[in-house]
Amino acid sequence: MPFLHSLVAVSRMMRHTPHIGADLPPDDTVRLDAPDERLAAASTGLLDGDFKPVSELLARTRETAWWEARDRYVGWLAEQHLIAAGRSGPRDAPGRSWLDTWWDADPDDPDLALLHAEIAVRGAWRTGRGHVARLHDAGPQVRTAAEAAPGDPVPWRIALTRARGLRAPREEFDALWAQAVARSPHHYGCHVSALRFLREDPASPPEEYLAFAEDAAERVLPGSLVNALPLIASYEYLLSGGRGADSYIDDAVDRALQLSAWHERGDREPAEVRNVLTQVLILRKRWPEALDQFRAIGIHATSFPWSRTGEPLHEFLEMRTGVRVQLASTVRLTARAGGPYA
Template identity: 30%
Template sequence: MARLLPLLVIAVWIFIWYRNRKGASARPRRTAAAAAPARLSKEAAALGLLPQDRQDTKRLLRDPQIDGAREAAERGAWEPAAEAMTAIGKDWERRTALVISLARAAADEDAWLTAWEAARPGDPGAAAVRARSTVFLAWQLRGARTADRTSAEQFEGFHRVLLRAREDIARAIELAPEDPSPHVSDLWAGLGLGYPHAYMHELWAEITDRAPHHYEAHYSALQYWCGKWHGSAELARDFADKAASGAPAGTLLPALRLVAHFEHLDRPFNGKHYRTPEAMAMVDTLLADLPAVRPDHPRLPEARHLLAFFLVKQKRHAEALEQFRLVDGCVGSLPWSYFEDPAEKYCDYRERAVQGAR
């Protein structure tokens, strides 16, 4: 199916999106009452947990293969990225994670990617990275402020670059028709351009034909269906429920229920929202899925972070501490990334687990 909609249709949807999203946030920042800076207690130190200043708020996990390719790219060398693409092959979950990591680097400086494209014209890996990096560039131009604090010039650049990204996405799809990664990039273009629901359903069919249980794709689509973008709490929760209920063990898709729940709480610190029978069941279902998840799944740490947060809210401190010990040091994840100081909030909740588990 052709990936480019007529520009006139896109322009109309840009107008509708801008009108309807006025006041909406690209990434809502959850805040709470001021608290004392988190300190490392003797009990936490005895467990080998790291202090607040050693928590990496930009990284979700340490992955030698993905990190090595990105670090080489940041030094200007494209060859390790190309080699990693070849090594990962059709492992779509990890390929998409690699594309995202490399694309973030390219959005900041793309000389290495341009050299890769020149050395290997038509390389599908380079094309996938280019497509996603253009999407990232567009979001950088927009900024993370609410729509009413974003200038007309920022919106113009945002939409103009997203339209260009769609051309890059179409090329990446043409070069690697079976790879879902460019389609996942299209989900984020659609978030900004306001794709119609009907078109999003068509795009989703393209993705699930290639990778029916792709976690990164599901997470991205869930954002589209959230109330802060182009859906509602009901649509987001329905999407998460359908994905989780039909998934085989080890896909992490039960984590989507926790994401949808968290995304639609006006008072995210109110513990009663996490102690309902429904919320308890969400957590138990995800805990039961974890033993079947491959250890190198790129989004496994985020599932553990979400579980740790929910488990503290449910006063299941020993179970929460088990999750905290498995992810300590890298906190660039939900739910912490939605707070003003992710490392402080993480350490605050971790300390609650440490003390509650005693």
């Protein structure tokens, strides 16, 4: 009998998997950490040293207090710079980048200062045992970015990330957090950085960062990304081997599902939240909802959370296929292929 059950299950999967999720974007169209249309258009000339469209876009985010996009844009630009620098290799002659050209044109630009701070801190995290020294060295750049744009919360998100890497005392965290919320009480990036500091603080029990996330989500409007903070906390809790928070996790998932429904499908802004939500749904074996989130994600795979378990794009595509297989295994063998479940 066990052999027969296995044979039926395999037959179900072979029959129905091609039809379940057939409306998902093909594997070769999915992009990892792709920029939105504005940033994609502005960054087309960077390889030729044309920084002006990017500088104008970042200036617009600062002038209009479009902090979530500003944070996302700065992170993407810093990542592209670090990837290009790593690709050149230590033996290559250092070439002039679009950042150098920008520096020559306007060394006091606050948006350039912010980029330098992000590159310094993000790059420091990648140096293994030497990251603490490099994070110390990044201090002046972070301070310069904060002073150059006094109302901008993004330098304080960078400062919180730096403090986490330095294992800063709680008093320093509290001071940085106060500066961040004074500039933008509901900035998603600052909240995520603060959550991660609390999670890694040996003096902070899991109950503290879980409560921090829930309290933050209670204070924001329905479309705010901060509604996803309990989901991020739940994911970190599950990965750390936490047990006994089922009610909290299920409430966090439901809140994140509402947030996802609030945004248009395929929207780049909530893409990272949707990717985390999908992985948590998979961990909770909520297969139909996971498939629906893959539809909402569209082509926008993100490094977090998939990099936690392997090469991110590969993991995203493997998990997407796995969800389709799981759903196919639940369909009757005699059901019409491509039926209402598709």
